[in-house]
Amino acid sequence: MFLQELINQPKFTGAICPSSKKLARQMARHIPLDNDGIIIELGGGTGVITQAILDHGVSPDKLYVIEFSHTFACHLKTRFPHITVINGNAAHLDTLIPHGAKINAVVSSLPLISLPPDTCQQILQQWHTLLKDQGLAIQFTYNLRSPLWKTHIHASQFHSEIVWGNIPPAKVMTFKF
16 A cells, blocks of 8 residues: 555655654654644554554544545545544645644654645645644654755754654754744
8 A cells, every 4th residue: 555655656655665653753752742732643544653653642533544545535434433634735724633732742744844835835824824823733744854844843852763664764853943
């Protein structure tokens, strides 16, 4: 399934293989559990990070997964029947989640470095608008230096780590809005 999506939609898949469990755990561990808002996962893919988010202690009724690929969205709905999976575009996130919902964190596996620049900027603007000085964004990238999209994020980065146990190695960055 992953390989087929990579062939069909390489710009939107953005990886040569699914994320590792180690990368998924590193991303999930930054999610705050002491707030009453929802967690939004962008780019659920095969569900590796989704599972890590649930294992971290996020309640299934608080998790919303936005997946652009119809194939991956159907897979996630079958694999995780108790969470909300939405087949949609993260550039229009505000139209996909409940109006006025408090968001604790956005956990993103989106391939921001390979998306068209205007789409990337729309996604980052959605984060800024929806997190409203109250939440975190957790993003990973295969660019271990400083990805260009980072210049467009209007938040303070407070954590960064490289996960060497992923193929290829990935950098997890956490931002406070």
